[in-house]
Amino acid sequence: MSRLIKVLSALMLLALVAAACGDDDDGASSTPTPTGTAVANPSPTGTATGNGGDDVSDVAEGTVVVYSGRSEELVGPILERFTEETGIEVAVRYGDTAEMAATILEEGGNSPADVYFGQDAGALGALAAEGRLTTLPDEILDEVPVALRSVDGQWVGISGRARVVVYNTDLLDESDLPDSILDFTDPEWDGRIGWAPTNGSFQAFVTALRVLEGEDGARDWLEGIRDNGATEYPNNTTVVEAVAAGEVDVGFVNHYYLYRFLAEDPDYPAANKFYSDGDPGALINVAGAGIVDSSDEPELAETLISFLLGEEAQTYFATETFEIPLAAGVEPAEELPDVNSLTVPDIDLAQLEDLAGTLELLFDLGIL
């Protein structure tokens, strides 16, 4: 096998040299930001570019490379603030959470990534399980409650994302909704539910369900929802849209998608139902970060993660992305219920790492 790789790589190198020749001729001169190390997340709006000169005194050496499964729309501005304040350059590669994690796995020991910033505990757990994340120092870990970080200290939650039931306010009142998410298997919800079974957060929720209700309980619930003819959507966003459009009455999603639609249109006909009292529907998943084991800038990486848990960044997540701040005593946005009023189910997020079992169950039931 290794010989095969060698032969093929030799061929590939040959072709690459050909490609590189053309690149070298004019690549450097005519491409604006071609090199990875250049600019922290070149802002499309071009806001943060003028500040470099002011910070010269405290510019730190080096650049921290972030692989972000969170989109530039959500985390770009706060990473720019980090550069402005510390002088540490951030080179960000944006993509899908799973794709970015898979990229780190495929890169092996040569991964340029210093920090992985993913939007669900499952992907973080998968990276940790493959031994690709280092153990974080206690002062970082202690910023957030034990339940919202990896038990072995390999990743830490940065912001919280609650599972909710989004419902159409033209068709339903909050009182029309059942008291537990488990009751949506009732035939009265036949044809009225939308969900996104391929979504990572949904799968994390199913994993939680398996932990809380046992394999049989989870299977019963999934079968019930499936038999109620739940409509499948590609992601949370489309579920929220479908609910607002009246395509379905309710949908199982994360809480914050709705607020973006409300920000564009205050009369958007949908609202969130937060579950509580330890109901499986009250699961809070996290977006979190860890330091990649092959990082050559672990200290800068630590500085960045500390910053993300600091007051400014936590306030940013609370007010700009409508997520739940996890550290530094920052209050969530006023549209959200107080985090302390939500009784999160008694579950260790590290237990959500068994996605393979969830996947098997979903396949088995013909849901995936």
Next chain:
Amino acid sequence: MAATTTPVPTGRDGPGLRAAVNARRRGAPVLSLLALVVGAAAALPLTYLVIRSSEIGLGRSLEIATSERALNLLVDTTLLAVAVTGFSILLAVPLAWLTVRTDLPGRRTWVVLTALPLTIPTYVGGYAFIAAIGPRGFAQGWLEPLGVDEIPSIYGFWGACLVLTLFSYPYVLLTTRAAMRRIDPSLEEASRMLGRGRLETFIRVVLPQLRPSITAGGLLVALYTLSDFGAVSLLRFDSFTRVIFVQYRASLDRSTAAVYGLMLVVLTLAVLAVVQRTRGREQIHRLHAGGSRTANVVSLGRWRWPAFAACSFLVLIALVIPLAVIVYWLQRGIDAGEPLRLTTDLVVNSLWASLLGALFAVIAAWPVAALSVRHPGRLSRLVEGMSWSGYALPGVVVALSLVFFGARVATPFYQTMALLTFAYVVLFLPQAIGAIRSSMLQVTPSVEEASRLLGASPFMTFRRIVLPLTRPGVSAGGALVFLTAMKELPATLLLAPTGYDTLSTQVYNATVEAFFARAAAPALALVALSALPMAFIVAREGREAGGATRSRTSPSAASAAEGEGAGPAQPPRVKATVGAADGVTAT
């Protein structure tokens, strides 16, 4: 033609015909080697899939591949590819005929408009379509006062089929239209004179001549369908691509995904085998490439306006509706005070990356196309198969395979423009091969042999004879790769230099979080810039057809009869052939 002005040095004492033929044979090993290198490079993703699936062992791999789920996927995906290809052909062939051969009102405008849907990425078009004609979409809103409560659901097989057909039929349209312009009308006239009707003549005489081009375009559509992710994910149809993506997303289960990927490659090879079977005698009726003149314009008579209406309807749903939805988003964004988020960096980055991809795809396609045309056989079939394997695989699989090889082996090139360019070549090589191949089929080998016979070196022959004669194919292939690379997403996200934002990555960043208003400006720019190479292809079609100079100066008056009627004008290709040969004999 510059080729005619400079005399070609003979350089050698006149070698005989046998020597020239031998020289051509001697060229084959070099050509074969070059083609093999390209094929091997393009087959890297395949190698990666084999490595990944071998991790779980042959037994488990077979178990996955023969599971009921996998077989269902195989059937469903095949059905989708067949349906999309079939509908694309049904749409494109009559359209090509209408726009090339008839007095359809505004013919030249339709030539451009009907090709443009290809510039709309399916992940944008799909969204726009759902917004427009999805349940409770805009159309539903307009129809409600008329008493229409529910329009048929666009989700599932038929929705995916519709969207994929609308945004990929131009592949067939472009290849068919080009072929239709080159057809020698005398056969058709003979058929008519012998008493066959117009339809029968079309089916028995014209269609067989178009078959290689329809096949080439249909192949692009079929394999594009196999690899597309945007439409199937938005319209909720389970194809291999979507399930592979789910495997990655849900569990980072790269091995299972790899088995599905390998099944997809097998499917591709099966499609290719079928196509190669039908190729058979294609070279024979291309020996008289270009003919001596262009065909007469068919008068549509009372069908003129119905045909016009049909074209309008097609352009309305495949172009106007998606663009209107994007413009609506843009308007909503501007009203809400959103910044436009369109910088020159984005535009320049997109153009530069696509340009590099197109350039190197064309270069890499040469040896493969030449081998398949001049030395068809087992080796050329193998190389072609390898070259096509990347095109049918989902972008994310190709991208991750290059992450694997790039970070582990070609480390200095990892996350540089070189590797991104390489990825584009692997992904889109077949588009260039197809275009160059069909151009090359029209060059009779005897022209090359004559050149060699008269003492020109292989390089000289290539530069002075082959290159000028196949230039239309080269530019068409390059343009296709360019506009596909503009739309490409997964490889750009995973392989571009860090911080190298393009229009498509910006659209992705905004739509993934449902900020449609913010996605609108880059999406529009993407379509507008992709329209450039499309206009280029179409303009070239016009030149090729003969009366281009006249039609360009008065496009609206390009009423067929004058512009492209049977005139003394010879197609440039024939001139070039004669000219180049003259150049050789002159010495």
